[in-house]
Amino acid sequence: AQSVTQLDSQVPVFEEAPVELRCNYSSSVSVYLFWYVQYPNQGLQLLLKYLSGSTLVKGINGFEAEFNKSQTSFHLRKPSVHISDTAEYFCAVSSQGGSEKLVFGKGTKLTVNP
Amino acid sequence: GAGVSQTPSNKVTEKGKYVELRCDPISGHTALYWYRQSLGQGPEFLIYFQGTGAADDSGLPNDRFFAVRPEGSVSTLKIQRTERGDSAVYLCASSLTLAGGPTSNNEQFFGPGTRLTVL
Numbered sequence: 001a002q003s004v005t006q007l008d009s010q011v012p013v014f015e016e017a018p019v020e021l022r023c024n025y026s027s028s029v030s031v032y033l034f035w036y037v038q039y040p041n042q043g044l045q046l047l048l049k050y051l052s053g054s055t056l057v058k059g060i061n062g063f064e065a066e067f068n069k070s071q072t073s074f075h076l077r078k079p080s081v082h083i084s085d086t087a088e089y090f091c092a093v094s095s096q097g098g099s100e101k102l103v104f105g106k107g108t109k110l111t112v113n114p
Numbered sequence: 115g116a117g118v119s120q121t122p123s124n125k126v127t128e129k130g131k132y133v134e135l136r137c138d139p140i141s142g143h144t145a146l147y148w149y150r151q152s153l154g155q156g157p158e159f160l161i162y163f164q165g166t167g168a169a170d171d172s173g174l175p176n177d178r179f180f181a182v183r184p185e186g187s188v189s190t191l192k193i194q195r196t197e198r199g200d201s202a203v204y205l206c207a208s209s210l211t212l213a214g215g216p217t218s219n220n221e222q223f224f225g226p227g228t229r230l231t232v233l
Binding site: 004006036041042043044045046049090092100101102103104105106107 | 118145149154155158159169173221223224225226
């Protein structure tokens with residue numbers, strides 16, 4: 001079984017500041033890793049995913065994440081945030097070779113203030 | 115093209131009633147998933163269809179929950195004898211994953227959800 005821990009439930013930042021949203025996972029098998037974003041009153045949208053290869057993954061809207069196997073982490077970063085980045089962010093895993101289901105963390109609410 | 119659609123967007127029902135929630139996946143997507151998102155939580159997996167068959171229903175909480183996908187496209191999530199604890203947003207997602215194939219195209223596209231409130 002897999003589990004995902006998002007250490008911060010809320011992260012407030014000022015516009016143009018850098019941000020890091022933390023994600024740690026637990027699994028007895030190899031996993032794929034995902035970050036999804038949920039804007040108010042909208043469905044989940046994929047930001048980026050790690051399947052294999054380079055541990056630094058770049059996604060949409062200037063976000064990137066780094067897979068660290070030894071620390072079982074997949075932290076999301078953006079060097080300069082905008083007001084429009086205000087949303088809920090979810091980290092998720094799925095097991096390689098298993099069911100396609102996603103196991104999600106509880107989410108981190110990012111609020112970008114002017 | 116059209117994304118995943120879910121109807122109704124909101125459903126209010128009374129405890130003990132039966133409800134059906136519908137999901138229209140992206141055309142051509144073979145895989146369909148149902149998740150439930152309670153307030154302040156991340157989505158929790160309920161059931162996964164590959165074509166018409168349920169490939170993994172390990173997330174269904176009890177036998178009051180049932181889902182079908184008779185023609186391999188539209189899916190209906192059915193909840194019998196609803197309880198207040200069933201109140202949540204029910205999310206549907208679809209993907210192009212082929213059974214036994216690579217998961218490199220495993221992006222799940224989510225619908226906007228159905229908000230179920232059981233009074």
